Amino acid sequence: MLSYKESLEILKKTKALLQGHFILSSGLHSDEYVQCAKLLSYPKYASQICSSLCEKIKENFGRIDIILSPAIGGIVVGYELARQLGVQSIFSEREKGVSILRRGFILPKNSNIIIVEDVITTGKSALECSKIIHENQSNLLGYACIIDRSDNNVLIKDKIVSQVKLKFKTFTNADIPDEIKKIAPIKPGSRNPVI
Numbered sequence: 468m469l470s471y472k473e474s475l476e477i478l479k480k481t482k483a484l485l486q487g488h489f490i491l492s493s494g495l496h497s498d499e500y501v502q503c504a505k506l507l508s509y510p511k512y513a514s515q516i517c518s519s520l521c522e523k524i525k526e527n528f529g530r531i532d533i534i535l536s537p538a539i540g541g542i543v544v545g546y547e548l549a550r551q552l553g554v555q556s557i558f559s560e561r562e563k564g565v566s567i568l569r570r571g572f573i574l575p576k577n578s579n580i581i582i583v584e585d586v587i588t589t590g591k592s593a594l595e596c597s598k599i600i601h602e603n604q605s606n607l608l609g610y611a612c613i614i615d616r617s618d619n620n621v622l623i624k625d626k627i628v629s630q631v632k633l634k635f636k637t638f639t640n641a642d643i644p645d646e647i648k649k650i651a652p653i654k655p656g657s658r659n660p661v662i
Contacts, residue, residue: 469519474631477516481506488650493589495637498647500655501614503585507543516613517547520630524548524581527628528608532578533557535600537566537592544613545583559596566595574603584612590623 469477478484483506489497507513524531531554536545538560549556557572574580582596593610600607607625615629638644 468522469515469630471631474516474519477512478506478631481509481512485655488647488652490652490654491588491637493637495639496643496647496652497635497637499635501586501616501633502655503540503544503613506613507585513543513547516630517544517551520611520613520628521548521551523628523630524552524611527626528581530579531581531608533574533580534583535559535574535580535596536583537596540585541583541592544585548583548611559599566592566599568599574600574605576604578605579608580605581608582610584610586614586616587612587621587623587627587629588616590617590621594622
């Protein structure tokens, strides 16, 4: 299993750990951001991180039938974890603002599901997936992610299994430090375009 330090080294090596001025999906500002897509663009490193996360998943969950991930951030992570665990991987997509299963994906009744994300911050996308699981009368075993950026305000109340837990300083519009204000802000991630 990779240590915290080894995991951070991989994130830095793949340039997934970013410095600058970022507007998060919450509307808060930060001078740090994790762009997991950069990590996932290097299959060798993504496989190493996911292998370590698989060990943690095995320690924390019983029999898993399916991994469900929200599009788009969780798809590659969910696929790689499912490949290594030998289970099925499916994903949800938004249609008219609601997360649903498409493409013929189904969750059989009473199947054991974990929800997998690249990064969990607020937990909103993961909770949308949990609603799909409950609607299909399947069993939610829990949540897993590469990066857990959640804090006390996370919407998920169940255990989150992660490879790395990170805490970034965040700022409201009123309290952005001057050195960050000097940097042009960008809105990274799959929900927000660059501004």
